[in-house]
Amino acid sequence: MKRSTVGPWIAFGxxxxxxxxxxxxxxxxxxxxxxxxxSFDAYAVVFADPRFQASFSxxxxxxxxxxxxxxxxxxxxxxxxxLRLPKLAxxxxxxxxxxxxxxxxxxxxxxxxxxxxxxxxxxxxxxRATDLLLAFGYVTLALPYMYRAVDTGMRAIDxxxxxxxxxxxxxxxxxxxxxxIFPNVKVAILSGAFITFAVVMxxxxxxxxxxxxxxxxxxxxxxxxxxxxxxxxxIIAFLVTWACMxxxxxxxxxxxxxxxx
Amino acid sequence: xVDAAHPAPLQAPLRDAAPPVVKTAFxxxxxxxxxxxxxxxxxxxxxTLYLVVGAFMDTxxxxxxxNIVNLxxxxxxxxxxxxxQISAASAILGALFxxxxxxxxxxGGLPPWIRSTVMTFSGVASNFAGIPLAFAFLATLGRTGxxxxxxxxxxxxxxxxxxxxxxxxxxxxxxxxxxQIPLMVLILAPALDGxxxxxxxxxxxxxxxxxxxxxxVALPVLWPAICGTTLLLFANAFGAVATAYALTGSSLNIVxxxxxxxxxxxxxHDQHLGYALAxxxxxxxxxxxxxxxxxxxxxxxxxR
Numbered sequence: 175m176k177r178s179t180v181g182p183w184i185a186f187g188x189x190x191x192x193x194x195x196x197x198x199x200x201x202x203x204x205x206x207x208x209x210x211x212x213s214f215d216a217y218a219v220v221f222a223d224p225r226f227q228a229s230f231s232x233x234x235x236x237x238x239x240x241x242x243x244x245x246x247x248x249x250x251x252x253x254x255x256x257l258r259l260p261k262l263a264x265x266x267x268x269x270x271x272x273x274x275x276x277x278x279x280x281x282x283x284x285x286x287x288x289x290x291x292x293x294x295x296x297x298x299x300x301x302r303a304t305d306l307l308l309a310f311g312y313v314t315l316a317l318p319y320m321y322r323a324v325d326t327g328m329r330a331i332d333x334x335x336x337x338x339x340x341x342x343x344x345x346x347x348x349x350x351x352x353x354x355i356f357p358n359v360k361v362a363i364l365s366g367a368f369i370t371f372a373v374v375m376x377x378x379x380x381x382x383x384x385x386x387x388x389x390x391x392x393x394x395x396x397x398x399x400x401x402x403x404x405x406x407x408x409i410i411a412f413l414v415t416w417a418c419m420x421x422x423x424x425x426x427x428x429x430x431x432x433x434x435x
Numbered sequence: 436x437v438d439a440a441h442p443a444p445l446q447a448p449l450r451d452a453a454p455p456v457v458k459t460a461f462x463x464x465x466x467x468x469x470x471x472x473x474x475x476x477x478x479x480x481x482x483t484l485y486l487v488v489g490a491f492m493d494t495x496x497x498x499x500x501x502n503i504v505n506l507x508x509x510x511x512x513x514x515x516x517x518x519x520q521i522s523a524a525s526a527i528l529g530a531l532f533x534x535x536x537x538x539x540x541x542x543g544g545l546p547p548w549i550r551s552t553v554m555t556f557s558g559v560a561s562n563f564a565g566i567p568l569a570f571a572f573l574a575t576l577g578r579t580g581x582x583x584x585x586x587x588x589x590x591x592x593x594x595x596x597x598x599x600x601x602x603x604x605x606x607x608x609x610x611x612x613x614x615q616i617p618l619m620v621l622i623l624a625p626a627l628d629g630x631x632x633x634x635x636x637x638x639x640x641x642x643x644x645x646x647x648x649x650x651x652v653a654l655p656v657l658w659p660a661i662c663g664t665t666l667l668l669f670a671n672a673f674g675a676v677a678t679a680y681a682l683t684g685s686s687l688n689i690v691x692x693x694x695x696x697x698x699x700x701x702x703x704h705d706q707h708l709g710y711a712l713a714x715x716x717x718x719x720x721x722x723x724x725x726x727x728x729x730x731x732x733x734x735x736x737x738x739r
Binding site: 179181182183185186195196197202203204248251253255257258259262269271272273276278279283284286288317347373376377378379383394397404405407412415419423 | 465471553573724
């Protein structure tokens, strides 16, 4: 018996309307800058704005630093937990879930109090140190995604056999980690990296409260002062998110094909 | 410094598990995970603890419950209450609509390409939050937004004339649904895939109607997953700052906006009351997430 698909089609159709209309409306709004006709003026204004260029590249750089720090932190941890310290797995998993439990605004509030310029670790005393604190904060925010991605990747490969094989060939633990394990969880690292990138590019609370010139605070500033540029920026931000997720799908699909061969 | 900050619980399991494994390999493993625990301590646990402890201290550092008591003043209670209402509304509606969409694309019999499109889009939309989302809804349902203008043009119907305001409870809820529904779809689709075909066939052979199958078989199995994810959505909305801030400025008095203003400029004129405000948020998201994890463990029993 074939069940009717009318209901599912209605659910899908209504969903499509709800999700596409704001995108269409935003795009339409972003073209309205020149009176009486559609134009890409708002985009031209945005791209020509030096603050856009500065804040966008600041956030890109910060996202890359966050990814490198996050990978350096998560991959060895996931490896040693899986191979030698499985007893600690629940504790580590719990810790990596905490950034989803504790609101970001609370975490950054803690940073501001704990690491103020008169504290034992004065991260907020100068701009470079605050940048570093912001990157650490983003590593924290990305921890749930990064750890899950890498841990899933480790589950798919036989960590123990790979390690024993490398050990019997006389490899040191550093060689094992960097030349055996890393290449084998490349796809997992990449998928964690794309999500991290998307998270960092759109983040507002940390950057704003730590007073760093990132993309999020710039968006807020433009939103409060301009009419058409915010719509153009929303479209740009959506495309950045879409690109991250698209690349993620591509990497995962590529890995699936490679495994089938 | 490393020694001083070394988390104490780490040492206990070391003694228990040491004998069967070669000692040197073990110390390497411990060295390998030390940076992680140190990092978590410095950038996650200590900052949070600082606020939690601060919530129970007065300005001289003595223990007090005054900050907690002071939370129960009308302004702060109202902020918590509006936050809870918006989070609950967007979580329940998000779960409801998300369930139908997840159902449609998994076992609803739609073509496979729709499923992959919806899942990819959900991945994007659940990450498309914050300030750009607020911009998108202002361009859609703001006073000069496309839908607002179209409704006036086509039906001579002004939604702002009928009491709607994007910068309000329902406006914010409607906006939050844009990331809540996709999150529900992403989490619930695998659970719906876990429903075994045999269960449906068995109930049909026994003469059950479609309604009876859902009421007595599918929903009881899915219930922990649905409730759990709803709680996750609640916590997700409760901690959100940027969308509300960009959308309403400080006109809507929700607790994250209040805390944001407190961090910026001590609007409560009491640092330690700010810590108590943060503690209240941690408690609310902690309880909802804790229940979520518990419910998820229950749902995994059936949906393997």
